[in-house]
Amino acid sequence: MPEEYSNYLQNLNERQREAACTDISTPLMIVAGPGSGKTSTMVGRVLMLLNEGISPLNILAMTFTTAAASEMRERIGAIAGKATAKELTISTFHSFSLQLCRSHAEKIGRTSEFLIYGQGQQRNAVIEAIRLLENGKNRSKDGASLVGEESKGVLTPKQFKDKAKKWQKFVTQAKASGRTSADYCELGNEIGAEILVHYNSILKSCNALDYHDLISCSVKLLTDFPEVFRECQDSWKAIVIDEFQDTSTMQYKLLRILASHHKITIVGDDDQSIFSFNGADVSGFMSFRKDFPNYKEIRLNKNYRSTRCIVEAASSLIRNNAKRCQMKNVLTDNSSGSKIVVKECNNEDAQCAFVADKIIEISSSHSETTCSFGNIAILYRRQISGKAFQIAFRDRKIPFNIHGVAFYRKKVVRTIIAMLRTALPVCDDSSYIRVFKALLQFEKDQKKRVIDHINKISTIRKCSFILAASDIFSAKISGTFKRFGEKKYSYTSLTDYRSELTHGRKVLTTLEMISKLVLREKSISAIITSVADLIPEKYLLEKRASVDVDGGTLLNEDYDIRSVRQYLLDDVSEFLSTKFLEIKEKREISEDKGCSFMLKAFLDFLFERETENFRARRKDNENSVTLTTIHQAKGLEWDVVFIVKVNESEIPLLHDYKGIIKETGALVEEERRLLYVAMTRARQKLFILHVMMDSNWQMLQPSRFLREIPNHLLEVQGEMNIQVQLKQEAVQKENAKLNANELLKEQQFEEEVVPMPNDLLNSHITESSNELAEFEEANNGNTFLRRFNVED
Numbered sequence: 001m002p003e004e005y006s007n008y009l010q011n012l013n014e015r016q017r018e019a020a021c022t023d024i025s026t027p028l029m030i031v032a033g034p035g036s037g038k039t040s041t042m043v044g045r046v047l048m049l050l051n052e053g054i055s056p057l058n059i060l061a062m063t064f065t066t067a068a069a070s071e072m073r074e075r076i077g078a079i080a081g082k083a084t085a086k087e088l089t090i091s092t093f094h095s096f097s098l099q100l101c102r103s104h105a106e107k108i109g110r111t112s113e114f115l116i117y118g119q120g121q122q123r124n125a126v127i128e129a130i131r132l133l134e135n136g137k138n139r140s141k142d143g144a145s146l147v148g149e150e151s152k153g154v155l156t157p158k159q160f161k162d163k164a165k166k167w168q169k170f171v172t173q174a175k176a177s178g179r180t181s182a183d184y185c186e187l188g189n190e191i192g193a194e195i196l197v198h199y200n201s202i203l204k205s206c207n208a209l210d211y212h213d214l215i216s217c218s219v220k221l222l223t224d225f226p227e228v229f230r231e232c233q234d235s236w237k238a239i240v241i242d243e244f245q246d247t248s249t250m251q252y253k254l255l256r257i258l259a260s261h262h263k264i265t266i267v268g269d270d271d272q273s274i275f276s277f278n279g280a281d282v283s284g285f286m287s288f289r290k291d292f293p294n295y296k297e298i299r300l301n302k303n304y305r306s307t308r309c310i311v312e313a314a315s316s317l318i319r320n321n322a323k324r325c326q327m328k329n330v331l332t333d334n335s336s337g338s339k340i341v342v343k344e345c346n347n348e349d350a351q352c353a354f355v356a357d358k359i360i361e362i363s364s365s366h367s368e369t370t371c372s373f374g375n376i377a378i379l380y381r382r383q384i385s386g387k388a389f390q391i392a393f394r395d396r397k398i399p400f401n402i403h404g405v406a407f408y409r410k411k412v413v414r415t416i417i418a419m420l421r422t423a424l425p426v427c428d429d430s431s432y433i434r435v436f437k438a439l440l441q442f443e444k445d446q447k448k449r450v451i452d453h454i455n456k457i458s459t460i461r462k463c464s465f466i467l468a469a470s471d472i473f474s475a476k477i478s479g480t481f482k483r484f485g486e487k488k489y490s491y492t493s494l495t496d497y498r499s500e501l502t503h504g505r506k507v508l509t510t511l512e513m514i515s516k517l518v519l520r521e522k523s524i525s526a527i528i529t530s531v532a533d534l535i536p537e538k539y540l541l542e543k544r545a546s547v548d549v550d551g552g553t554l555l556n557e558d559y560d561i562r563s564v565r566q567y568l569l570d571d572v573s574e575f576l577s578t579k580f581l582e583i584k585e586k587r588e589i590s591e592d593k594g595c596s597f598m599l600k601a602f603l604d605f606l607f608e609r610e611t612e613n614f615r616a617r618r619k620d621n622e623n624s625v626t627l628t629t630i631h632q633a634k635g636l637e638w639d640v641v642f643i644v645k646v647n648e649s650e651i652p653l654l655h656d657y658k659g660i661i662k663e664t665g666a667l668v669e670e671e672r673r674l675l676y677v678a679m680t681r682a683r684q685k686l687f688i689l690h691v692m693m694d695s696n697w698q699m700l701q702p703s704r705f706l707r708e709i710p711n712h713l714l715e716v717q718g719e720m721n722i723q724v725q726l727k728q729e730a731v732q733k734e735n736a737k738l739n740a741n742e743l744l745k746e747q748q749f750e751e752e753v754v755p756m757p758n759d760l761l762n763s764h765i766t767e768s769s770n771e772l773a774e775f776e777e778a779n780n781g782n783t784f785l786r787r788f789n790v791e792d
């Protein structure tokens with residue numbers, strides 16, 4: 001064994017080493033608490049596989065984010081050499097499936113150019129499915145949704161919005177769990193079954209797949225096509241998976257087939273399962289035991305990350321969960337460290353001020369425990385809580401990075417991506433519509449009228465949006481509409497009409513320019529730079545274009561066009577240095593094949609960025625404070641962590657976006673796990689803050705979970721101190737009662753989930769709160785929504 005390998009293995013503890021060195025044909029399951037070195041052990045396992053003579057080209061490692069993937073590649077590269085590390089396939093489930101589906105697209109009824117529908121496009125397809133269902137049943141004459149129990153009345157736009165949102169969740173849940181329309185028929189949910197049928201056929205006719213389809217189509221490819229199965233068996237001779245607790249039923253199915261050779265290692269912690277709203281299902285551990293009966297299970301129980309105080313506090317909290325697959329007793333040899341500070345603040349401003357002041361204090365060189373900005377993180381439940389911190393930090397000149405998934409939800413970014421997409425051989429209507437919206441230099445109403453008109457024409461002529469637009473704008477001014485048998489176009493004045501034609505033509509010219517750019521330019525960087533420059537300033541200054549679209553996370557000034565362009569260019573270089581090489585090696589593609597191919601591969605890479613939850617870039621993190629949601633902080637660690645707004649209504653967050661409270665045992669437990677994940681990110685020092693009042697002067701209660709942490713581990717600051725102490729005893733009794741009822745509640749919850757997902761409550765964790773606004777706007781009687789995927 002090379003010296004570097006044995007050194008790495010020597011530095012692991014005995015159990016970690018035992019795990020890493022387990023015979024490679026034994027299915028291995030490593031279950032352990034946070035900070036116990038699961039990911040570190042997984043690196044050791046990959047080294048062992050390499051040492052046993054498995055080629056790096058035949059190893060598949062699944063991680064939860066591409067950031068985690070590049071981190072792992074780096075760690076392995078440092079030991080096994082960069083060349084070897086480059087040959088490994090380290091991928092997320094989605095990007096792995098995307099590649100598989102692209103390679104065999106025709107087998108799943110698509111062309112290899114298929115589009116991937118994000119949440120916005122998925123929602124529009126759901127709306128379309130609802131309408132098709134109504135039309136089929138001929139129950140509606142006025143266009144309002146009649147699906148569901150309210151079918152006797154006409155729904156307001158708001159009710160329709162809620163309905164569509166609910167059905168979107170339904171579709172997501174159905175796909176994550178692998179249920180088909182036939183399954184729903186059997187369950188007696190015929191409407192659900194029909195919605196699924198319509199939804200699937202809409203996506204098929206648009207040559208599109210959604211995120212979940214990627215996984216289920218991969219499963220289909222592997223089960224229905226023996227040649228695909230053989231190809232994968234030849235390619236992936238060993239598989240390792242980190243963060244196993246967050247795999248969905250379908251993802252597990254995929255793994256099981258891929259790992260028919262039983263050379264599989266899974267690493268996870270059921271107590272850290274926090275993505276059930278996304279279909280994650282911890283029962284995967286149970287299935288693994290059943291499907292790989294000769295498996296070996298190794299538990300790690302020593303926490304290397306956090307102080308004893310933090311480990312004990314987190315353990316006390318999670319102990320309150322009744323539904324745990326495996327009880328873990330996490331210990332640590334680390335020093336006890338200082339107590340966890342629980343701080344009550346009057347309101348969110350006071351909370352920000354406290355955090356900012358504290359950061360300045362601990363980062364100053366006079367402080368006893370000097371800590372650089374890069375070792376500090378602020379964790380919150382919802383994206384929106386990050387905004388106030390940005391303002392406070394900017395005022396105090398504290399560098400921070402919030403480069404999360406929100407970046408790809410930004411309108412400007414989406415517009416640039418849509419512009420790039422138009423240069424591909426196949427492009428969807430929604431990208432063209434987005435580009436027209438950005439490039440047409442009119443006021444909102446006029447813009448809407450023009451786009452509506454193009455849509456009308458394309459509906460009448462049954463052609464794509466861009467074909468209709470080309471026809472309209474290339475036609476002579478008089479007689480345009482007679483030609484299509486359209487009723488009179490309602491322009492306000494002939495001047496308006498002329499300017500509309502002129503501007504429409506300009507947009508077409510710009511689109512042509514983009515296509516030419518792609519043919520002419522030799523690098524994606526050059527294309528992005530030029531494309532970003534084509535966006536008119538007027539559009540950038542429009543409030544909703546440049547201001548955050550993700551519930552307030554990104555401030556205007558941080559993301560002007562220059563920084564947006566720069567961030568995209570950063571991604572280009574990362575893409576070129578890792579991902580593109582990987583694709584190139586696999587498919588023997590040379591760069592001379594032209595930019596169009598590269599562009600497509602790059603857009604696929606961006607898709608990964610969109611689907612993942614956090615991009616912790618080392619570069620970004622080095623000397624800036626991290627602002628992130630708890631979900632996005634998974635697997636990461638910092639010396640100092642502030643968990644903010646730990647209030648009832650935040651953690652646990654038990655109401656949906658309509659404010660309706662739905663408390664179930666399962667939800668409370670998932671929320672508890674969320675706080676557990678947050679607490680266990682801290683190495684040295686943990687602050688937990690809660691506020692007394694929200695911005696509407698509503699009184700807020702501290703989170704019930706705070707009372708589950710033993711008092712002797714806390715340094716409570718603020719008035720709640722006495723109250724917390726008084727309540728503690730009573731609450732412990734209450735919890736004991738609650739636990740007894742858990743199983744019963746679980747059952748009820750699960751029953752509810754089958755026909756209709758009950759996870760609306762969590763909807764605003766991953767989705768921009770702005771989506772509702774977008775939805776409302778999109779659904780406001782716009783007829784073109786019936787046919788097109790308009791996202792905004």
Ligand code: ATP
Pocket residue numbers: 011012013016032033034035036037038039040041269272304305634635636637
């Ligand atoms: P999480 O559940 O949060 O993903 P994890 O179990 O994957 O955590 P790692 O991230 O692998 O844990 O390790 C946590 C920290 O402990 C890291 O800083 C790592 O370097 C350190 N560590 C792991 N194993 C050892 C060891 N044997 N000796 C010293 N430090 C270790």
Ligand code: MG
Pocket residue numbers: 038039040242635
């Ligand atoms: Mg880990």
